Amino acid sequence: MEGLQKTFRTFYEDAKNGSSSSSFNKPSGVDALSTDSSRVLITRPPRQVVSLWTCSKLCAIFFVAGVVVGFTLKRRVKRWASKVLRRLKDD
Template sequence: MEGLQKAYRSISQDSRLGLPSSSSSYSSASSLSADQSGVLVTRPPRRAVSLQTCSKLCAVCFVAGVVVGFILKRRVRRWASKVLKRIKDD
């Protein structure tokens, strides 16, 4: 993540200076000093999402996806059997 932030700082500096983006490289991004403030996102700490909250959300979404998948599978099987019966009757 730190490397990504350094690369972003380098690109944003080059765009401010009017330099082409091809001149920015990771080696030039690593030579930036730490006191430059090129933060990607500034948020207050209370808006951060904890790892526990994120994992809970992922688990809930996974379970919901499994349930919806089984329901759709059942409905598609019923629909397919109806269509096949109609084709067979004709």
């Protein structure tokens, strides 16, 4: 996470300075190691980090819920469409 913040910080500084080259092309990594917290794009306390396991569980739960809701809606739409078609056919 710290490396990602350094990368964002470096790209932000490059954009602010109007430089078109990225920090990967610079021989010295002084900009990337800057500890100035006013230039950090993402500031979050460590306790708000979601673990990979928690994220995986949430994704699995929402995927299963989406499949169930999808099939339920499909069945309801089929029933509704057949009722409408029957009414049109009878008229």
